[in-house]
Amino acid sequence: MRNLSFILQKEFRQIFRNTTILRMMFIMPIIQLIVIPLAADYEIKHLSISVIDQDHSSYSRRLISKLTSSDYFRLVQYDNDYSKALDNVGKGKSDLILTIPAHFERDLIKENSAKLALAADASNNVKAGLGSSYAVQMIADYNNDIREEWIQLPKFVDMPQIQITTSNWYNPHIDYHLFMVPGILAILVTMVGSFLASLNIVSEKEKGTIEQINVTPIKKYEFILGKLIPFWILGMITITIGMIVAFVIFKIIPIGSYLTIYGFSAIYLLAVLGIGLLISTFSDSQQQATLFAFFFMMIFVLMSGLYTPIESMPDWARYIANFNPPMYFVKVIRAVFIKGSSFSDLLPDFLKIIGFAIFFNGLAIFNYRKRSA
Amino acid sequence: MAEVIIQNITKTYEKGTVKALDNVSFTVKSGELFGLIGADGAGKTSLFRILTTLLIPDSGKASVAGFDVIQDFKKIREIVGYMPGKFSLYQDLSIEENLNFFATVFGTTVEENYELIREIYVQIEPFKKRLAGQLSGGMKQKLALCCALIHEPKVLFLDEPTTGVDPVSRKEFWEMLGRLKERGITIMVSTPYMDEAKLCDRIALIQNSKILDIDTLEGILSKNKQNLFAVNSDKMYQLLKDLRAYPNTISCFAFGQKHHLQLNSGENSLKSLLPYLKQKGHTNISIKAISPDIEDTFIKLMQDA
Incomplete structure (x- = not known):
């Protein structure tokens, strides 16, 4: 164990000498936490809409002004030829086409029903789906408005009505920052743990310094611990910086306890360090390790529920996500930050993360032994 | 007394398709300066890696200072000094830091064995705060030798220590080896330079994974x-x-x-x-x-x- 302290001294000396890594350690959380929550907003606004008005009636105009007065739609074209609108969609200038047929007003008043056509550019399915559903909602709303005008309301409504009021718990204003910031924190910690640690170990291989280490009495576990401990500490520092940034910029503080967050981070970092170690046993150069780490990171991020909810994934993807350590950490961090979950609420996740830590480290050590007998 | 014994060592790579060492056997006597001479790719480095316990031979036995390279690899690692052909010290640590690090992991201090490295170290001492990565080729080799010597090894393995080093430094380097030999350290050194053969007590000529001959230089020449x-x-x-x-x-x-x-x-x-x-x-x-x-x-x- 005496050796370990010398190895740690050496590692820290090297890390502190590598100003790029240090700068990244501070800048990465700050930039990512500032930029991504602002950019990754799920609400779709400012959709371009083309309106083909073949009716030119007061009702059609009212519908158009209803749509465009919201923040959601921007009128880019007002025309009476559908093919021209389609042309605009083809050029990417317009996302939606609303066609108001001739005699819209007449039909609506005389026959008590009228038809509208809504076409959406589905090359971006999120825009198309959300855009048309917004439009449908607004048209329904418009429909209600005119009906209400026509009906002579009695003093008491005798028509049975269901009115739904929603309230958003934990995040009453659906604040995306509150949702994204803790998630990004989780991903940052994953990066530091798996990426930096594996690159560091592989660089010893690449530069050949591991040869020199291997002919000394340094034991393998001392060498590995000497690598893992510094990055474990760096990971804990990253999460601390991240929480400071979250507070300073977004005024987000966890509702739950810091102790729960640090407790989970400590164990979770062990798991991702295990992944980093595993990557390092597979690769001989930093290039290979970067590719491996990048591959893992993509899966980690996209299947962690950070951007898209796990629940909306197909069954097979959900199955894969269950084996994705960051998914649990994202979930836990969010729960502690937003809901104030306590340690006992999250015990099942805690156990799973411990499981991952044992699994990945075990696999890495097994593989490490096999390859460098 | 034999310090290094190599018996029928065979090593192949790429699942047996590339032969690095083919049934190699010889011994190095205690206190000897032994040269392994051969062209690039002859198998010199593979042999060094086996003797320094970094590589396991396919077959055959080898021992260093009485310890088997497979069973007693931990003991061997405490008593040998190894200087790989490629500079393998930490480039982002200074001369001083590298030396201290290797001294401490062997459970010793620079002061304790200073006498052993003094002669070499004084030449690089003026630059001791400089990072190893910024040293010239000759200084790197001197530092590497210091680091390999700092724990007072019984056997020193030097893999092509003079490759890529200027003639003056090469000469100095061999003079240092001669003085280390006088201290009783067994030295095994490999080189692609034939002219360095005359500086060794005995040499082994190695080519295409086989030993061609082992003897003193005079012996080989007269034969x-x-x-x-x-x-x-x-x-x-x-x-x-x-x-x-x-x-x-x-x-x-x-x-x-x-x-x-x-x-x-x-x-x-x-x-x-x-x-x-x-x-x-x-x-x-x-x-x-x-x-x-x-x-x-x-x-x-x-x-x-």
Whole structure:
């Protein structure tokens, strides 16, 4: 164990000498936490809409002004030829086409029903789906408005009505920052743990310094611990910086306890360090390790529920996500930050993360032994 | 007493398709300065890696200072110093830090063994705050030797320590090895430079994963007496072609300004050479009998093998 302290001294000396890594350690959380929550907003606004008005009636105009007065739609074209609108969609200038047929007003008043056509550019399915559903909602709303005008309301409504009021718990204003910031924190910690640690170990291989280490009495576990401990500490520092940034910029503080967050981070970092170690046993150069780490990171991020909810994934993807350590950490961090979950609420996740830590480290050590007998 | 014993070591790579060492056996005596001489890719580094417990041989046995390289690898790691062919110290640590690090992991201090490295260390001491990555080739080698020596090893393995080092530093380096030998350290050194062979007590010539010969330099040279001549004329390229075409020629190679010609031992082989060359139109012909040096011998052994 005496050796370990010398190895740690050496590692820290090297890390502190590598100003790029240090700068990244501070800048990465700050930039990512500032930029991504602002950019990754799920609400779709400012959709371009083309309106083909073949009716030119007061009702059609009212519908158009209803749509465009919201923040959601921007009128880019007002025309009476559908093919021209389609042309605009083809050029990417317009996302939606609303066609108001001739005699819209007449039909609506005389026959008590009228038809509208809504076409959406589905090359971006999120825009198309959300855009048309917004439009449908607004048209329904418009429909209600005119009906209400026509009906002579009695003093008491005798028509049975269901009115739904929603309230958003934990995040009453659906604040995306509150949702994204803790998630990004989780991903940052994953990066530091798996990426930096594996690159560091592989660089010893690449530069050949591991040869020199291997002919000394340094034991393998001392060498590995000497690598893992510094990055474990760096990971804990990253999460601390991240929480400071979250507070300073977004005024987000966890509702739950810091102790729960640090407790989970400590164990979770062990798991991702295990992944980093595993990557390092597979690769001989930093290039290979970067590719491996990048591959893992993509899966980690996209299947962690950070951007898209796990629940909306197909069954097979959900199955894969269950084996994705960051998914649990994202979930836990969010729960502690937003809901104030306590340690006992999250015990099942805690156990799973411990499981991952044992699994990945075990696999890495097994593989490490096999390859460098 | 044998310090390093190698018995029938075979090592292959790429699932047996590439042979690095083929049934190699020899011993290095205690306190000896032993040279392993061979071209690039001959198998020198593989052998060093086996002896320093970094590589496991496919078959055969080896021991260093009485410890088996497989069973007692931990013991070996405490008593050997290894300087790999590629500079393998931490480039982002300074001279001082590298030296201290390796001293401490061997459970010693720089002060304790300073006497051993003093002579080498004083040369790089003025730069001790400089990062190892910023040192010149010769200084890197000196630092690497210091680091390999800092725990007072019994056996020192130096893999091509002078490759890529300037002639002056090379000379200094060998002088240092000589003094280390006087302290009783067994040294095994590999080199692609034939001229360094004469600085070793004994040498092993290695080629294509096989040992060609092991002996003192004189022993090898006297065993391989050759009918050797240095020949030159005005038209050197044509001369080489003609000499090779000469019926009594065993081999002929260009050696700097002259061609080294090995003739068979026939009575007339030398006598008829001059008329033969004149007939071929060469002028200013000079033929001188020479005693073969290590390079000639190496080429001969390579051809015989």
